[in-house]
Amino acid sequence: MTDKAKRQRIRKILYWGLPVLAILTVVLAWVLFSASHPELMPGPVAVWNRLLRTFTKPIGRINLLGHAWASLKRVLSALVFAWAFGISFGILIGWNRTARAIFGSIFEVIRPIPPIAWIPLIIMWFGIGETAKVLIVFIGTFVPLVINTSTGIRAVDEINIHVGQVFGGSRFQILTQIVIPTALPHIFAGIRTSVSSGWTTVLAAEMLGATAGLGSMVTKGWNGGDMALVLVAVITIAVVGFILSTLLSKLEKVVCPWNN
Amino acid sequence: MSESINQAPVKVAVRNLTKKFGDLLVLDNMTFDIHRNEFVCVVGPTGCGKTTFLNCLTRIHEPTEGDLYIDGVPADPRKHNISFVFQEPSAMPWLNVQDNIAYGLRIKRLPQAEIDRRVNQILDLMGLQDSRRKYPGELSVSAAQRVIIGRSFAMQPDLLLMDEPYGQMDVKMRFYLEDEVIRLWRELKSTVVFITHNIEEAVYLAQRVIILSNKPANIKETLTIDLPHPRSVSDPRFIEYRNYITDKIKWW
Ligand SMILES: Nc1ncnc2c1ncn2[C@@H]1O[C@H](COP(=O)(O)OP(=O)(O)OP(=O)(O)O)[C@@H](O)[C@H]1O
Ligand SMILES: [Mg+2]
Numbered sequence: 001m002t003d004k005a006k007r008q009r010i011r012k013i014l015y016w017g018l019p020v021l022a023i024l025t026v027v028l029a030w031v032l033f034s035a036s037h038p039e040l041m042p043g044p045v046a047v048w049n050r051l052l053r054t055f056t057k058p059i060g061r062i063n064l065l066g067h068a069w070a071s072l073k074r075v076l077s078a079l080v081f082a083w084a085f086g087i088s089f090g091i092l093i094g095w096n097r098t099a100r101a102i103f104g105s106i107f108e109v110i111r112p113i114p115p116i117a118w119i120p121l122i123i124m125w126f127g128i129g130e131t132a133k134v135l136i137v138f139i140g141t142f143v144p145l146v147i148n149t150s151t152g153i154r155a156v157d158e159i160n161i162h163v164g165q166v167f168g169g170s171r172f173q174i175l176t177q178i179v180i181p182t183a184l185p186h187i188f189a190g191i192r193t194s195v196s197s198g199w200t201t202v203l204a205a206e207m208l209g210a211t212a213g214l215g216s217m218v219t220k221g222w223n224g225g226d227m228a229l230v231l232v233a234v235i236t237i238a239v240v241g242f243i244l245s246t247l248l249s250k251l252e253k254v255v256c257p258w259n260n
Numbered sequence: 261m262s263e264s265i266n267q268a269p270v271k272v273a274v275r276n277l278t279k280k281f282g283d284l285l286v287l288d289n290m291t292f293d294i295h296r297n298e299f300v301c302v303v304g305p306t307g308c309g310k311t312t313f314l315n316c317l318t319r320i321h322e323p324t325e326g327d328l329y330i331d332g333v334p335a336d337p338r339k340h341n342i343s344f345v346f347q348e349p350s351a352m353p354w355l356n357v358q359d360n361i362a363y364g365l366r367i368k369r370l371p372q373a374e375i376d377r378r379v380n381q382i383l384d385l386m387g388l389q390d391s392r393r394k395y396p397g398e399l400s401v402s403a404a405q406r407v408i409i410g411r412s413f414a415m416q417p418d419l420l421l422m423d424e425p426y427g428q429m430d431v432k433m434r435f436y437l438e439d440e441v442i443r444l445w446r447e448l449k450s451t452v453v454f455i456t457h458n459i460e461e462a463v464y465l466a467q468r469v470i471i472l473s474n475k476p477a478n479i480k481e482t483l484t485i486d487l488p489h490p491r492s493v494s495d496p497r498f499i500e501y502r503n504y505i506t507d508k509i510k511w512w
Contacts, residue, residue: 159346159348159349159350160350160352162315162318162320162346162350163344163346163350163352163363164367165318165319165320165337166318166320166337166342166343166344167337167342167343167363167364167367167368167415168337168338168342168364168367168368169367170338173367177366177367178352181352181354181355182353182354184354256354257395258353258354258355258356258395258396258397259354
């Protein structure tokens with residue numbers, strides 16, 4: 001084996017092995033810590049048993065998957081609206097100078113407000129029902145979409161617009177066939193942020209008051225001193241988040257195949 | 261050297277064209293004609309305003325004063341069948357090779373069968389059949405440039421504008437594409453305006469060479485190349501033309 005091939009092999013093993021090693025270290029630390037402080041941190045076995053019990057003795061007559069689905073449903077319904085309005089609005093203020101002049105400044109003011117800061121206001125206006133939760137998630141996901149989309153629209157390479165003009169394209173053709181495709185990777189970045197920010201926001205909203213959802217499980221475990229239940233919820237949150245981001249990466253390869 | 265009188269109708273009329281960017285005067289009161297089915301090369305020092313001239317003709321920039329007319333009406337890319345090979349890379353990164361070539365044809369809403377036929381023909385012509393599904397980002401500079409040349413040829417334009425199109429090519433590819441642009445011009449009877457730094461290329465291609473002065477650009481001289489195509493670069497008369505133009509644009 002040549003030196004170069006050997007080095008490449010070592011590197012391959014290293015890049016495959018290091019993440020595994022890191023996870024093992026965390027699990028080991030968890031086991032050790034929970035063994036010495038069981039009252040602060042239940043061990044993996046206790047958490048696993050607690051997880052099984054969410055199916056035999058469902059919380060509020062909803063099992064773990066039901067709670068996960070409740071959270072997911074809120075995020076997805078908010079996302080459908082946020083994608084539709086956020087992307088259109090982003091295109092509008094990115095492309096149209098008048099629209100940017102009117103809405104841009106309002107948006108600059110709203111933009112730095114973290115989505116959970118809206119929670120008290122929304123609860124005051126809309127109560128604590130489904131609408132309020134979906135609305136809070138909508139606000140949290142709408143903002144990154146508008147920012148990313150309008151940035152993407154403005155990042156269009158002038159030369160590509162010139163190509164469209166010289167070939168006789170109308171303004172509408174230039175927008176749909178040149179400007180929006182250019183912005184797609186940015187729009188996708190916005191979608192990615194919107195999903196993760198939506199997922200965080202829904203949990204925060206649920207923790208404040210809900211009978212179903214992973215956020216409500218966290219609160220329930222916390223109030224009842226049931227740390228194992230809190231950990232079950234947290235791990236489920238992480239797993240769902242991971243699945244969502246993996247799906248998005250796959251989708252991005254399909255929608256923006258040139259952007260690798 | 262002589263300038264013969266062209267009897268063909270005027271394709272492009274440039275009248276008192278002046279272009280300023282702020283206070284920077286780039287094109288200074290230019291007036292000239294390009295005739296139908298003429299092959300014109302434009303040469304001139306770096307930064308003198310060659311690209312600016314084409315940008316005014318395609319309305320990417322508005323002239324500061326004066327105007328340009330195509331077929332007797334003020335130039336407007338929506339009204340004429342123009343295509344433009346830009347100096348900078350201008351392939352659409354999100355379209356693969358075949359969709360890039362079809363781009364202008366789709367804008368003009370040609371029937372799909374005709375689009376397919378032309379795209380195939382161009383892929384053959386440009387040696388891009390094997391890369392038809394690749395994206396411009398995956399191509400070499402020369403192949404990406406062939407995509408945008410192909411995109412222009414596919415339009416079968418009656419006015420073909422080329423801004424240093426072959427600057428990135430190796431010699432062999434350049435010779436091949438020089439002959440191809442001549443063939444296209446002959447077959448379509450189109451009018452070609454071809455900007456180049458390469459004086460030999462200009463003498464090889466052009467019926468008439470427009471020599472521009474330093475910035476602000478004006479016409480220093482127009483020169484009819486009275487040699488039949490295909491031309492030979494070793495022909496003494498070819499060399500004479502080449503040396504003459506080289507002398508004219510010496511600005512140092
Ligand atoms: N959009 C613009 N804004 C301001 N100045 C410009 C613009 N476009 C061109 N210029 C200036 O106009 C002058 C002529 O530029 P132009 O690109 O037309 O030259 P060129 O003859 O095509 O040069 P080259 O041989 O390098 O291609 C340059 O000094 C350039 O800096
Ligand atoms: Mg130029």
